[in-house]
Amino acid sequence: MAGIPGWEDRVRELVQAELEGLVDEVRTDALGNLIARRKGKGPRVMVAAHMDEIGFYVRHVDAKGFLRVQNVGGFDTRNLFARQVTVHTAGGDLPGLMNPAGKPIHISTPEERNKIPTVADFFVDVGLSAEEVKARVKVGDPVTLRQEGMRLGKFFTGKAMDDRASVFVLLEALRLLKGKKLACDLYAVFTTQEEVGLRGALTSAYGVEPEVGIALDVTLAVDLPDLLSHHYVTEAGKGVAIKVMDSSAISDRGLVRQFVELAEKKKIPYQMEVLPLGGTDAGAMQRSRAGVPSLTLSIPTRYVHTVTEAVHTDDLEATAALLTAYLQGK
Known part of the structure; x- marks a missing residue:
């Protein structure tokens, strides 16, 4: 929900x-x-x-179809790496992936690997062409994190x-x-x-x-x-x-x-x-x-x-x- x-x-x-x-x-x-x-x-x-x-709003759609987001609520960005998200558009929900921009670990320097990104560094990839993304996603569309809820011993987690x-x-x-x-x-x-x-x-x-x-x-x-x-x-x-x-x-x-x-x-x-x-x-x-x-x-x-x-x-x-x-x- x-x-x-x-x-x-x-x-x-x-x-x-x-x-x-x-x-x-x-x-x-x-x-x-x-x-x-x-x-x-x-x-x-x-x-x-x-x-x-807590979640996000789309604030920009770039030329390649990647989305930049504005957070609504407080996030510790150390917990945002490699997350599944949902982009809620007027035409229906789109699944997406959230990651920070920059080099993957295999080609980054030690200094780059130790940097903690800000929310502004993160982008969302919905796996569609730039044209299709721009047709379906608008600035101001909500974005939420995805996670399956479950029982964990005597806890509920999600x-x-x-x-x-x-x-x-x-x-x-x-x-x-x-x-x-x-x-x-x-x-x-x-x-x-x-x-x-x-x-x-x-x-x-x-x-x-x-x-x-x-x-x-x-x-x-x-x-x-x-x-x-x-x-x-x-x-x-x-x-x-x-x-x-x-x-x-x-x-x-x-x-x-x-x-x-x-x-x-x-x-x-x-x-x-x-x-x-x-x-x-x-x-x-x-x-x-x-x-x-x-x-x-x-x-x-x-x-x-x-x-x-x-x-x-x-x-x-x-x-x-x-x-x-x-x-x-x-």
Whole structure:
């Protein structure tokens, strides 16, 4: 499923179909956010999970039919070598290959081999003649990375777990809450353009006017070889992460305390998160109108912003369990 910022339509259609029978109202706003309301008595709570994924736009088609791209979202270019991609054109999807321009290893110097390319160095080859490429591909067409999702032990792995894992958790929470009484008036918002500045959450929060904001997103699980424990941020399989802060927001300390106490009461595994760099939709909700008490529940994820993002099934379950317990006021 593809959906870079500004092109979340396919994801939105799938989510809207899954919402059937789970909510009382569904609408789409001007930025493409899908806003689903489950009516209840209590404070107006907005729970946000973003639908978009990092990707690219075509910015140039050269004389030989190779495509140059502009990234939308942050990439570590060390993870972009020799990747399969999809170019989404008006006439249908085209498979392609992404590589950095320059000499192959067999004829390059040691200095050239050690250079880390920038996104501007990469091109896409769709295997067609220049004439056919120019007839089918236009500047502004989206490009997404290709990767088959799969089970890996107790993990799910694939591209765009950031933030489709949280989209799943929010849908799962709504399924768990079906027919049950809420302690709030719930707005489940599937947001757009998070990866380019939390844009969808900003406009949807302005419209919803929540009294409490909860973002669902992934966070770094770097419990990996050759890293010291103080680099971990979170550990996979150790439970939902209750975020204290990141570079977009400092979580409301009252909400942090409330979620910690709830997790301990319900015996839901949790861990505390301090993320040095990165942000979530909580940063936009927090600054909406006159301000909204907000925090993020994070799903620990290995290999973030690659096509092998991996989330542990226990962490998915813990995140859904803590969210539903809060929304029920239990």
